[in-house]
Amino acid sequence: MEKNGNNHKLRVCVATCNRADYSKLAPIMFGIKAEPQFFELDVVVLGSHLIDDYGNTYRMIEQDDFDIHTRLHTIVRGEDEAAMVESVGLALVKLPDVLNRLKPDIMIVHGDRFDALALATSAALMNIRILHIEGGEVSGTIDDSIRHAITKLAHYHVCCTRSAEQHLIAMCEDHDRILLAGCPSYDKLLSAKNKDYMSIISMWLGEDVKTRDYIVALQHPVTTDIKHSIKMFELTLDALISFNKRTLVLFPNVDAGSKEMVRVMRKKGIEHHPNFRAVKHVPFDQFIQLVAHAGCMIGNSSCGVREVGAFGTPVINLGTRQTGRETGENVLHVRDADTQDKILHALQLQFGKQYPW
Numbered sequence: 001m002e003k004n005g006n007n008h009k010l011r012v013c014v015a016t017c018n019r020a021d022y023s024k025l026a027p028i029m030f031g032i033k034a035e036p037q038f039f040e041l042d043v044v045v046l047g048s049h050l051i052d053d054y055g056n057t058y059r060m061i062e063q064d065d066f067d068i069h070t071r072l073h074t075i076v077r078g079e080d081e082a083a084m085v086e087s088v089g090l091a092l093v094k095l096p097d098v099l100n101r102l103k104p105d106i107m108i109v110h111g112d113r114f115d116a117l118a119l120a121t122s123a124a125l126m127n128i129r130i131l132h133i134e135g136g137e138v139s140g141t142i143d144d145s146i147r148h149a150i151t152k153l154a155h156y157h158v159c160c161t162r163s164a165e166q167h168l169i170a171m172c173e174d175h176d177r178i179l180l181a182g183c184p185s186y187d188k189l190l191s192a193k194n195k196d197y198m199s200i201i202s203m204w205l206g207e208d209v210k211t212r213d214y215i216v217a218l219q220h221p222v223t224t225d226i227k228h229s230i231k232m233f234e235l236t237l238d239a240l241i242s243f244n245k246r247t248l249v250l251f252p253n254v255d256a257g258s259k260e261m262v263r264v265m266r267k268k269g270i271e272h273h274p275n276f277r278a279v280k281h282v283p284f285d286q287f288i289q290l291v292a293h294a295g296c297m298i299g300n301s302s303c304g305v306r307e308v309g310a311f312g313t314p315v316i317n318l319g320t321r322q323t324g325r326e327t328g329e330n331v332l333h334v335r336d337a338d339t340q341d342k343i344l345h346a347l348q349l350q351f352g353k354q355y356p357w
Helices: 019-033 058-063 081-102 114-125 141-153 162-170 186-190 197-205 226-243 258-267 284-292 307-311 340-350
Strands: 010-016 039-046 068-072 106-110 129-133 156-159 178-180 214-218 246-250 276-279 296-299 315-318 331-334
Touching: 010 019, 010 081, 019 039, 019 058, 019 106, 019 129, 019 186, 019 284, 039 058, 039 081, 058 068, 068 081, 081 114, 106 114, 114 129, 114 141, 129 141, 156 162, 162 178, 186 284, 186 307, 197 246, 197 276, 197 284, 214 226, 226 246, 226 258, 226 296, 226 340, 284 307, 296 340, 315 340, 331 340
Parallel strands: 010 039, 010 106, 039 068, 106 129, 129 156, 156 178, 214 246, 214 296, 246 276, 296 315, 315 331
Antiparallel strands: none
């Protein structure tokens, strides 16, 4: 993007909403920060980053030595889809003042979250250029609609796969403004050579736990069928209890239905079960080591069908939340995970297998 004046620095606003999008945005932020002669970086934090129930994950941004320019409390607490709509509305009310003050040349937005839709809408209506990360993908549920809407609001696109690139072109996006760059978080994944991974495993799961002999579980609600996704989570926990392996369970994201999933977890006594450790958040560097050396990952997180493939860790993807994602051979899809036995059978098939990476 050209600007008048040879000495003009491009003012870049990076807005991050949650622990997942930060893992993709962080490598880009480090790159921008490393070129101060060309860029000015403004970091805006909103969404579940600022909620204690979800681990106050804004702290990991500070730990990475980024200055947070603005913190926006945008999440409206609630049990249903209306709370997400109200959260988008609250973000739309608050963002114009921030963008007027910052006056960025471009805003970087990631993914398909409802928070990201508010960011892209605000920037587009205020004539701020938008660079969208991970557009063109297909994953099922409402996420597709949000992701494609952001694509149409954005001016530049950085996509992860050739298929995503073709989807963007099919949506009439200018090929000259599409960059096929791969998944940004892979920069950090492939450079993760922490030889002290056993201390990380011991810290989160206990000193008696060996590599490839534990499970990482991360399951989110599906907002187009909340009741079914809560039932599936209950069946997943039952199967994990029956499978009888040490398991790290991460709390779900902030979507409608997440509080009920946490209640299900507590009703089953997961937080006090000797085989389980339930946590709100794990720092990304440590999470990498945990999934890299796990016997299996189970749930419906995009991390499971994408990032975990970098280590060849077996993955069980439950339900429809990632339908359409391109996945590696390490992923076993159980779309009709409607009984404990089906999930238990998948665990028996996948746990401890070795896949190439």
